[in-house]
Amino acid sequence: MARVLNYKKEHEGELIALLGKEPDWSSFLSDDAIDTFKQVLLESETFVCESTGTICGYLRALVDGFGIYISELYVAPHYRRHGYGSQLLAKIKHKYPNQPVYVLSDEDAYYEKLGYRRVGSVFQL
Template sequence: MKSIFRYNKNHESELIELLKAEPDWSSFTNADALDKFKNALLCSQTYIYKSQDNICGYLRALVDGFGIYVSELYIAPRYRNQGYARELLKRIKQEHQSLDVYLLSDEDLYYEKLGYKRVGSVFEL
């Protein structure tokens, strides 16, 4: 069973352990940044994707009156290429239908492949 949930403190340890296994995510999980990151997860609009009761990815976004800014989008390697990232993006857009969604990322080729249009240095959903 696959489900998307709003992030809460109960998801913290499983998500952090998932990210610690990824060297590219050490800027969020190292000792100096970890407490700030945990707080950011709670203070932002963060969604968890679960499959078979395991967290397989997440999306964290900043929302203001001008738009939604997706700061992080992560899917664990074994769950990639199954549409989970696309479903997380769809969910944040559904929650805020009247706002534009912007993707702040260095994964340009991925977002181009999904058909999102570049707006300056970001992509718009």
């Protein structure tokens, strides 16, 4: 079973290394973006998922008082299909039980599989 933890600066190196293995995440890790990405990880509502002492995924959300907007949800390929993404989603929903949670996604099939309701161009948890 994995643990979902609040993101801290000490997670930065391991998370950046994990994302560095994924070509689709290069826009966050480019020389022009990396410092901003590191800063928003700290300023946003960010959680990491840890399995057997290793970070295997993360979730970053924006909170504005009207709702929670999940900007990124990532689970490393080797750790997928074990419920880690669902655990990260449950953590944010649990932390903000009275706020709607929306997902900004290009992985619609994943959220549909979990039974989340489409609201316009986003999914609501």
